[in-house]
Amino acid sequence: MTSPSPMPAPEPASAPWPKLRLRLVFGDDAMLGPGKVELLEFIREEGSIAAAGRRMNMSYKRAWMLVEHLNAAFREPLVDSSRGGAKGGGAQLTATGERVLAEYRKLEDRIAEAGSSEIDTIRSLLRDMSDEK
């Protein structure tokens, strides 16, 4: 019988390398990558551009600029922000924003699975990183 051990870790936890990052490039300088996506995720959780930026160790200026670029790149804005009000203002994802976020995450999963073979091969060729500074 299979061990009933309550292994809560679906991933080995000892081999996060190499980590896969993907970026969608559409146009000369318009792109969607891990950074903007994580920002979207944090905006969704925090309800604020500033708070999301702080959580990512990012200046408000940069966070706001990324949101502006995101909103400009898509037909409909991904982030809806408002000033004033009880809590001073805030921001949340639009339906399109939620959609893009979900789709990107799904894409990540699909890709990690589809490429696991090649990734393993490349990892086997990598230098051991246990002694890196």
Next chain:
Amino acid sequence: MTSPSPMPAPEPASAPWPKLRLRLVFGDDAMLGPGKVELLEFIREEGSIAAAGRRMNMSYKRAWMLVEHLNAAFREPLVDSSRGGAKGGGAQLTATGERVLAEYRKLEDRIAEAGSSEIDTIRSLLRDMSDEK
């Protein structure tokens, strides 16, 4: 019946967007992405780091630095270079270099296929790029 039109284009040719880029991150600043891989490919074709760099509009300094980083990141070097000789010197991929290059390209193909559904969805949400400056 379906039209027997000799549609030769499996892709619309007008919609290369979004283009997918992937990067393998292993460590704090060690990574493998489209840039280094293309450099590997050109070194293989040109037999020279300098020529490959020129082909990519890249200074020799930068090209050489990328090769150095590549060689440092893997157990065995990916590029074997030599100075002097009839043609002044040259560089070519090692067996490991060929392997990594091929594996990365294969990974790209696998991923483009596995993620086509999500990519299409995201593309449908993108602003039309036909009128970009």
Next chain:
DNA sequence: TTGCGATGTTTCCGGTCGGATATAACGCAT
């Protein structure tokens, strides 16, 4: 009506990245 907290916007400035440049080392051909 005053205050608050967030968004929106501008200006300033320092660190860093990478190009340009110069130079040395190398090994074969002539």
Next chain:
DNA sequence: ATGCGTTATATCCGACCGGAAACATCGCAA
């Protein structure tokens, strides 16, 4: 021995990026 073309390496410097900070704006609450 000299020349050549490439690899290898150091120095200099301008451009660009992004953070810091200051400030204006907004709308509700007290």
